[in-house]
Amino acid sequence: MAAADVEYTGPAHQSHSKNLVWSGSMQTQLDEEVTLKRENKAFLSLLLALEVFIIVIYAIWIDYTSDDATAEEDVPVWQYFRDISVMIFVGFGFLMTFLRRYGFSAVGYTLLCAALICQLSVIVRAFFARLDEGGKISEEQFVSVETLLDSLFCSAALMITFGAVLGKATPLQMVLITVFECFFYFLNVYICLYTLKAIDIGGGMIIHMFGAYFGLAVTYWLSNERTRGHKDAVSIYSSDLFSFIGTIFLWVMWPSFCAVLAHPAVARARALINTYLSLCGSTVATFIFSRMLGKCRFEAVDVQNATLAGGVVM
Numbered sequence: 001m002a003a004a005d006v007e008y009t010g011p012a013h014q015s016h017s018k019n020l021v022w023s024g025s026m027q028t029q030l031d032e033e034v035t036l037k038r039e040n041k042a043f044l045s046l047l048l049a050l051e052v053f054i055i056v057i058y059a060i061w062i063d064y065t066s067d068d069a070t071a072e073e074d075v076p077v078w079q080y081f082r083d084i085s086v087m088i089f090v091g092f093g094f095l096m097t098f099l100r101r102y103g104f105s106a107v108g109y110t111l112l113c114a115a116l117i118c119q120l121s122v123i124v125r126a127f128f129a130r131l132d133e134g135g136k137i138s139e140e141q142f143v144s145v146e147t148l149l150d151s152l153f154c155s156a157a158l159m160i161t162f163g164a165v166l167g168k169a170t171p172l173q174m175v176l177i178t179v180f181e182c183f184f185y186f187l188n189v190y191i192c193l194y195t196l197k198a199i200d201i202g203g204g205m206i207i208h209m210f211g212a213y214f215g216l217a218v219t220y221w222l223s224n225e226r227t228r229g230h231k232d233a234v235s236i237y238s239s240d241l242f243s244f245i246g247t248i249f250l251w252v253m254w255p256s257f258c259a260v261l262a263h264p265a266v267a268r269a270r271a272l273i274n275t276y277l278s279l280c281g282s283t284v285a286t287f288i289f290s291r292m293l294g295k296c297r298f299e300a301v302d303v304q305n306a307t308l309a310g311g312v313v314m
Helices: 011-061 068-098 103-133 145-165 171-195 204-222 237-259 265-293 300-313
Strands: 062-064 141-143
Touching (some): 011 103, 103 141, 103 171, 141 145, 145 171, 237 300, 265 300
């Protein structure tokens, strides 16, 4: 073999190869930092613009109700409103902490996105309500506890979607998901309840199914080869423990979620009783089948989610 055909692999060549690898990794790191700074700027700008928009619309279009009858109806509903708020901000927030590296993101994004969508929902709900009534869009809209309840229902759909994109979405993407889902949620409500005259007291169609399918659609676009089977997409003992806290809060508060819209009082009492008994049944069934199918052990993910099926099915 000729000397020219032999590849030189001496110290100088190896040092040159290491320098190339080091330069490549440094360039990749610099590119990631630039992308992060650009996205952070876009995130802050979008969030600030949304808050300015909300303040302006509230100032010129939204007002408190001055009707005593409406105000009196709001007071008894407050206890249900409080329970549902705990479900959204505490229950869903801690339920999402099951992934070992995304505990802070789960609770933090829940707080941010739920607060944002509650503000946006007041505006979007008023728009579709005015559209259904056939009145002028420019007419002043009134906010009540019922309005805030609908905003919490919208945030519940968002939290279901959040469970599908946890660990895959950046803060900017989460804000964009929040804005788009708010609009499409109330569009779905307008079609199902106002146009088709469907009855969905427990929110099975307009909240749970919508949030799940919206989340699947978003996950399809956010997933790639890097996200599939990722080493951080697993739980550990402490993350599962915190997730159990969210499950318990959701379990305890779920009857209020299903009963708040039921009228009259007899129907509301029946919704409370049925939901509570349904949750008890799904909890016992979960432990039976988890033990049966889990090789003589209980699976944490089963208990965290399937125990709540009794509330969802109502």
